[in-house]
Amino acid sequence: MTTTASELLEVLWGRASTAPASASQLRLLHILEHQDGINLRTLAESLASTPPSTSRLFDRLQAAGFVERATSPDDRREVRLHLSLRGRAFLADLRARREAELQAVLELMPAAKRVALAEGLDAFCAAAATQIHDDAQGSGSRTA
Structure with a gap:
């Protein structure tokens, strides 16, 4: 039953396209939404990835305007990662579209x-x- 439910949810959510973000980029956005201001190493650990791969993934989202880098106020050598207003709007819109599919x-x-x-x-x-x-x-x- 759980497999069937999972697969049906994937089909329903597929109707609410995640474009222009891939599944791995969407995971990154969700992590930043809940852990605003984390550093790259923590983000990579959360994604079970390497810092270089995570950095490239982040770069693509930054180019799309979904995320931002900022210097830490505590240590100028450390960079903090944030979800941008556009990234927050994208997630809100995606959730609304997914909710509409489920509501139907x-x-x-x-x-x-x-x-x-x-x-x-x-x-x-x-x-x-x-x-x-x-x-x-x-x-x-x-x-x-």
Whole structure:
């Protein structure tokens, strides 16, 4: 069931094109959205990539106007990475288009099933947030 749901979501979200950003660029944008001002090394670690590859990926997004580099106010040798206003607008628009695609499907479901799905998704989000937090803390806990 999870495989089918994942594949159907990919199809629905595919209708809300991520152009002009690739999947890996989209991941980078999401990371910067949640970790504004991180440095290149931290970004590379978050992407499970190397700093040179991450730098090239960032350069392409900077050329598109989605991200920006700024000198750290604490250490002029360090560069901080930020999502630009255009990048934020792009993510907001993408989310709105994806939500519209999902909303169209949800409207086809009976009300009781939508309520059950909402309750299940709430529990899923809580469990996923716990797992991500635990993994970030290094505990590696996989309990729900």
